[in-house]
Amino acid sequence: MNPELPAEAVELADAAARAFAALGDVDLARRAEVDPSIRATEVAPVLDRLGVADLDPRDDDVTLAAAAALCEAAGRVALPYPLAAALVRDPDGRPTAAVPAGAARVDHAELFPEWRVGPLDGSAAGVASSTGAALHTRLGPFVGDLTPAAGDGTAAPYDLLVQQCLVAWTVLGALDRAVALATGHVTGRVQFGRPLAEFQAVQFQLADAAVAVAGLRELAGFTLWRLRAEPTGARADVLALRLHALEAARAVLRSAQQLHGAAGVCDEYDVSVITRMVQPALRLPMGAERTATELARAIASDGFAGLFPHGADLRATGEPGR
Amino acid sequence: MDFDLGAGAAELRTRLRTLIEQHFDPGFLGAFTDDPADLEATQAFCRLLAGEGLLTLAWPTEYGGGGGSLWDQTVVREEMWAHHEPRGAQYMGLNWVGPAIMAHGTAEQKALHLPPIAAGEVIWCQGFSEPEAGSDLAALRTRAEPVGDPARPDGWRVTGQKIWTSYAGMAQWCIIAARVGAGERHEGITMFLVPMDAPGIEVRPIRSMLGPHHLNEVFFDEVPAGPDAVLGAVGGGWSVIRTALAHERVGIARYARCERLLSEMGRVLAPHWDELPPSLEVAWARALVQVRVARLLAYRTVRAQENGEVPDVAASSARIAVTQCDQAVAEVLFSAAEHRSLEAGPDAPVHGALEDHWRYAQAATVSSGTIEVQRIIVAKSLVKGASA
Ligand SMILES: Cc1cc2nc3c(=O)[nH]c(=O)nc-3n(C[C@H](O)[C@H](O)[C@H](O)COP(=O)(O)OP(=O)(O)OC[C@H]3O[C@@H](n4cnc5c(N)ncnc54)[C@H](O)[C@@H]3O)c2cc1C
Numbered sequence: 033m034n035p036e037l038p039a040e041a042v043e044l045a046d047a048a049a050r051a052f053a054a055l056g057d058v059d060l061a062r063r064a065e066v067d068p069s070i071r072a073t074e075v076a077p078v079l080d081r082l083g084v085a086d087l088d089p090r091d092d093d094v095t096l097a098a099a100a101a102l103c104e105a106a107g108r109v110a111l112p113y114p115l116a117a118a119l120v121r122d123p124d125g126r127p128t129a130a131v132p133a134g135a136a137r138v139d140h141a142e143l144f145p146e147w148r149v150g151p152l153d154g155s156a157a158g159v160a161s162s163t164g165a166a167l168h169t170r171l172g173p174f175v176g177d178l179t180p181a182a183g184d185g186t187a188a189p190y191d192l193l194v195q196q197c198l199v200a201w202t203v204l205g206a207l208d209r210a211v212a213l214a215t216g217h218v219t220g221r222v223q224f225g226r227p228l229a230e231f232q233a234v235q236f237q238l239a240d241a242a243v244a245v246a247g248l249r250e251l252a253g254f255t256l257w258r259l260r261a262e263p264t265g266a267r268a269d270v271l272a273l274r275l276h277a278l279e280a281a282r283a284v285l286r287s288a289q290q291l292h293g294a295a296g297v298c299d300e301y302d303v304s305v306i307t308r309m310v311q312p313a314l315r316l317p318m319g320a321e322r323t324a325t326e327l328a329r330a331i332a333s334d335g336f337a338g339l340f341p342h343g344a345d346l347r348a349t350g351e352p353g354r
Numbered sequence: 355m356d357f358d359l360g361a362g363a364a365e366l367r368t369r370l371r372t373l374i375e376q377h378f379d380p381g382f383l384g385a386f387t388d389d390p391a392d393l394e395a396t397q398a399f400c401r402l403l404a405g406e407g408l409l410t411l412a413w414p415t416e417y418g419g420g421g422g423s424l425w426d427q428t429v430v431r432e433e434m435w436a437h438h439e440p441r442g443a444q445y446m447g448l449n450w451v452g453p454a455i456m457a458h459g460t461a462e463q464k465a466l467h468l469p470p471i472a473a474g475e476v477i478w479c480q481g482f483s484e485p486e487a488g489s490d491l492a493a494l495r496t497r498a499e500p501v502g503d504p505a506r507p508d509g510w511r512v513t514g515q516k517i518w519t520s521y522a523g524m525a526q527w528c529i530i531a532a533r534v535g536a537g538e539r540h541e542g543i544t545m546f547l548v549p550m551d552a553p554g555i556e557v558r559p560i561r562s563m564l565g566p567h568h569l570n571e572v573f574f575d576e577v578p579a580g581p582d583a584v585l586g587a588v589g590g591g592w593s594v595i596r597t598a599l600a601h602e603r604v605g606i607a608r609y610a611r612c613e614r615l616l617s618e619m620g621r622v623l624a625p626h627w628d629e630l631p632p633s634l635e636v637a638w639a640r641a642l643v644q645v646r647v648a649r650l651l652a653y654r655t656v657r658a659q660e661n662g663e664v665p666d667v668a669a670s671s672a673r674i675a676v677t678q679c680d681q682a683v684a685e686v687l688f689s690a691a692e693h694r695s696l697e698a699g700p701d702a703p704v705h706g707a708l709e710d711h712w713r714y715a716q717a718a719t720v721s722s723g724t725i726e727v728q729r730i731i732v733a734k735s736l737v738k739g740a741s742a
Binding site: 132135167169171172175223224225233282290293296297299311315316317318320321322326328 | 518632633681695712725729
């Protein structure tokens with residue numbers, strides 16, 4: 033038993049954190065909202081220097097962990113780039129992304145000419161090209177649609193699971209940062225003659241948020257291990273991670289915004305920008321309710337790893353039903 | 355027991371809905387959008403409501419109001435909020451600046467301010483919060499210095515900074531809290547009625563997820579105010595704030611918009627209801643229960659007011675339930691809109707109302723007193739009750 037990320041992954045994440053800080057940290061997302069072209073001119077070159085082009089999370093335990101740690105670093109600054117998808121490339125260099133059933137919508141769609149996409153239920157995967165337009169909304173500034181294109185590029189179910197696992201790591205980074213920002217804010221902000229951090233009601237909110245992030249981190253690590261140990265049986269694990277990431281995000285971002293008071297909805301404060309920029313990851317390819325339903329089905333058909341059998345494994349082992 | 359608000363209320367509700375339907379297209383999302391026509395539409399609607407005798411329905415007849423009951427007021431509150439507040443920025447003047455002037459104003463102040471509010475012609479903003487004074491409002495630092503003899507001043511110079519001031523960029527008047535003298539905490543706090551075009555006032559919009567037209571910083575640099583600008587007694591501002599807020603105890607009827615959006619989105623989903631993930635159906639049902647409970651807690655507050663009680667605890671309980679309901683429903687609606695949830699504008703699901711609601715809901719547990727402050731009020735009363 034060893035729940036730690038390998039040293040190589042930690043080193044890469046540290047280097048990425050320094051590089052993203054040099055680009056302006058969360059300001060990078062603010063700038064990209066005004067000028068989306070900096071994703072290609074500023075972010076992509078930095079990712080190149082970090083070796084993203086040579087990193088394939090499907091190679092081995094270490095590359096998978098390194099990709100995860102990199103995505104976490106990206107989430108911490110709301111990096112305006114579809115890093116998880118770009119890490120899971122097909123042989124022709126197309127990014128891979130899970131999409132909603134019946135609608136090929138992804139974050140940063142127009143950043144790549146072609147994508148390899150498919151829904152998580154394994155149906156109708158293929159190559160798609162960007163329609164060129166983004167939503168330009170406050171909660172999904174870079175979200176865009178794809179249309180089917182010619183070309184051979186069936187997205188393997190495993191690749192979609194890896195991409196979704198990496199998206200969850202990105203969310204983890206965003207939540208961890210949000211807790212740090214809230215902690216910093218209440219430590220500096222004085223009301224009623226003392227720092228807000230001295231009020232126990234404030235401390236409890238921070239504690240609950242920190243526990244939620246800690247739990248998500250463990251589950252995210254466990255899921256990396258499952259993807260390596262059970263490549264064909266990890267669907268329920270990835271859906272479980274996604275569900276937990278979405279539910280943790282709701283609670284943690286809420287508290288982090290709340291602890292900022294009115295500043296929590298304000299563009300000048302990083303917590304507000306992170307909350308907006310992480311929305312596409314929380315809504316695409318599906319939100320919490322559909323993820324929960326898919327997970328329940330996956331457990332029923334594939335079981336769920338634990339100390340005792342569940343779902344399909346109950347039938348397989350002939351346990352009497354009740 | 356009878357939870358029906360009565361035939362009069364039902365009639366009023368229908369009348370309001372008809373008027374709103376006639377004057378706003380279904381894509382109207384309030385006054386604070388990127389389209390200036392939306393603000394204009396709300397201004398015109400206020401004048402129309404005034405003409406129909408509906409704008410000041412709840413005001414006492416002596417001030418030209420309709421003398422309506424608290425339940426009439428509740429219906430107005432619900433229908434307006436459910437339909438994205440077609441009174442736009444004017445509800446603040448109607449709901450509490452007007453009543454505060456009735457309670458504390460001089461005859462001249464009443465004559466100057468009440469008729470334009472009643473006619474739907476003026477937008478008021480509220481300058482309470484400051485950078486260092488949020489939850490702790492009594493820490494406010496904006497100062498009012500007397501001009502001439504401090505015992506009988508010829509007027510005042512107001513200097514300081516306000517923040518989070520809603521609609522300051524649209525308002526003609528501001529009610530501001532400033533400190534007179536060297537007192538601390540509640541001492542010396544005084545309310546001033548100041549025109550927003552007075553020299554020395556600068557408004558800077560604050561960019562937020564609510565959009566660029568809602569929140570503002572307002573800077574006061576030696577802004578002149580006449581002796582007649584003081585509302586209530588010099589140094590008596592805290593009690594003006596308290597009684598003024600008594601008129602706003604019930605708070606915004608957020609539950610009404612939640613229920614309307616669940617209904618509107620339900621209409622969109624109805625043909626495909628069977629394809630929804632079962633967990634969403636369950637979440638939807640739970641949301642409807644939460645909305646109902648929030649409404650009933652708000653009604654309990656109105657009932658207490660009707661009985662002449664000061665319903666602090668009931669009001670805080672209602673606010674906690676109502677604002678949490680707002681955020682929970684926003685999530686359920688986003689889950690229902692699935693991959694289209696992040697779309698905005700008229701072509702988005704329910705004309706963009708879901709996206710708009712989600713963004714505004716994030717501030718619900720902060721605006722007009724945070725949910726934590728409400729919890730403190732409820733908890734204190736419990737503890738006091740137990741030790742009594
Ligand atoms: C949409 C919106 C519109 C607004 N419009 C206006 C307006 O028109 N005019 C105006 O004057 N103001 C307005 N406000 C400001 C509002 O009144 C303040 O935001 C609010 O009082 C909280 O103050 P703050 O933002 O400084 O948060 P802070 O007071 O800094 O609080 C930060 C966090 O700490 C918590 N906290 C504070 N003290 C305690 C404690 N003792 N125990 C536990 N937790 C605590 C708070 O609940 C909050 O979660 C508006 C705010 C919003 C969001």
